[in-house]
Amino acid sequence: MASDLEDIKRRLVVAHKRGGRCVYDETAKSELVELCLQPGASVSRLARECDINANQVSRWLREHAQRRKGALIARSAPVTSPFVAVPVLPTRTVKRVNDAVAMSLQARLPNGVTVELRGADLRELGEVIQALGRLPCSVSTTI
Structure with a gap:
């Protein structure tokens, strides 16, 4: 795991903006989030080892959870329609x-x-x- 973390740390920051803010690699961000979701993982320790503020990693975790929730809803939500299927049964007497x-x-x-x-x-x-x-x-x- 230590080698994985070092690899993520090396790939995480890809550039800096004018104000000093970092631009992060999406793949490395996703890998760090997955590490944070492991049982017993400490978000603050992983953030500190990657030289990132723990609040930033917490935000990534919230965004990840929202995306997963949205994806589950999109997959499970039926198409809403004001129309209802009406089965047509044959009548006995005509x-x-x-x-x-x-x-x-x-x-x-x-x-x-x-x-x-x-x-x-x-x-x-x-x-x-x-x-x-x-x-x-x-x-x-x-x-």
Whole structure:
């Protein structure tokens, strides 16, 4: 580990800005952060051995944690949509009204609301679904 730390220390500072601030190598920074995350590692000791302020290393650790948290959220967060998949089940009884098929539609929404339309033909159901799709969705119903 001592040789790893010496290698990181050697590669860490790549330049200095006008005000004296250091420009750090991203790879070496990441390696130092990984060393700090090891069980039993002392952030202040590792920072001191690399000639860096411990507060700077602590900031890198916070940024690293935020990036990891953001990456986990991005991977696990479902795509939010105001639309909900509605399974279409075959109806048991089909009635013909003036050569049109009378259909029934039942939708159970995640908020517990059940919508039922009975005795409508395909055209009427299509119009209702299109009208519902054009309605604005309030912020309270979006995820």
